[in-house]
Amino acid sequence: MxxxxxxxxxxxxxxSIEDIADSMNIVLAEKGFPTHDYDTYKTFVGRGLKALVENALPDSVNDESILEACFNRMMIVYDENCITKxxxxxxxxxxxxxxxxxxxxxxxxxxxxxxxxxxxxxxxxxxxxxxxxxxxxxxxxxxxxxxxxxxxxxxxxxxxxxxxxxxxxxxxxxxxxxxxxxxxxxxxxxxxxxxxxxxxxxxxxxxxxxxxxxxx
Structure with missing residues (x-):
């Protein structure tokens, strides 16, 4: 029982997918990287925000300092927007x-x-x-x-x-x-x-x- x-x-x-996606897309756009649609973000979520940031960045980005900077920025942007939508x-x-x-x-x-x-x-x-x-x-x-x-x-x-x-x-x-x-x-x-x-x-x-x- x-x-x-x-x-x-x-x-x-x-x-929460729209707030997550919108926040990450802000970070990507700031860096001049391509953004993604909501359905794509559904495949990125589930293993924490750091993994999501890794998935969202272009495959050509393998610099740990860029990943860390994007993650830190994502934490700030998403904190501001996590209950918007x-x-x-x-x-x-x-x-x-x-x-x-x-x-x-x-x-x-x-x-x-x-x-x-x-x-x-x-x-x-x-x-x-x-x-x-x-x-x-x-x-x-x-x-x-x-x-x-x-x-x-x-x-x-x-x-x-x-x-x-x-x-x-x-x-x-x-x-x-x-x-x-x-x-x-x-x-x-x-x-x-x-x-x-x-x-x-x-x-x-x-x-x-x-x-x-x-x-x-």
Missing amino acids: IKGVVFDLDGTLAN TCLYPGIAELLTELQKRDIKIGIFSNKANELTQKVVNALLADWTLEMVIGAGGDIPRKPNPKGAILISTKMRIAPEEMMYVGDSGVDMQTAENSGMYAAGVLWGFRDMEELLENGARILVENPMDLLDSFN
């Missing part, structure tokens, strides 16, 4: 409300930098009780390392096998498997069904409220 849920943030609870996906508010009615505990584990994760969560998710919110940084390795997910499980006092990890990417499904949690893949996010299944999704859901079927 599932007693707690750990959610990914970007592409799962919040549609970002919003909860339709049905997420209703799902979280129903989970709380059922006394299902909720946590968030994101590969977004912790300070940015907290900023987005405080802006969009203040109406719900979240047991723990963890972003990347400090002594928490990025997913698919399970340390953050297990830390949330410990905080909730719920065994991992009684937890569900919900995300939109292969990295999320690997995180679920690595932490011993039930892997649920969402189809409204940034990645496709094939990636989720190949990486261990136990169930796939097309709409947020469909997730509740797993608790019956």
Whole structure:
């Protein structure tokens, strides 16, 4: 029986792709590099902002100092714009409300930098009780390392096998498997069904409220 849920943030609870893409495109344009469209950015996200910057830069750029400068600039620009267009996906508010009615505990584990994760969560998710919110940084390795997910499980006092990890990417499904949690893949996010299944999704859901079927 599932007693707690750990959610990914970007592409799962919040549609953040436009703010991420717009911010990175500002950085690229400032450097005179080509920009990318929103769909392309969906393939870049999931492993943290530094990896996104690496993916967004032209292949010809292999100078570590340029990468570092672009990453530092991206952190500044995105911090200023991370809640400009970002919003909860339709049905997420209703799902979280129903989970709380059922006394299902909720946590968030994101590969977004912790300070940015907290900023987005405080802006969009203040109406719900979240047991723990963890972003990347400090002594928490990025997913698919399970340390953050297990830390949330410990905080909730719920065994991992009684937890569900919900995300939109292969990295999320690997995180679920690595932490011993039930892997649920969402189809409204940034990645496709094939990636989720190949990486261990136990169930796939097309709409947020469909997730509740797993608790019956």
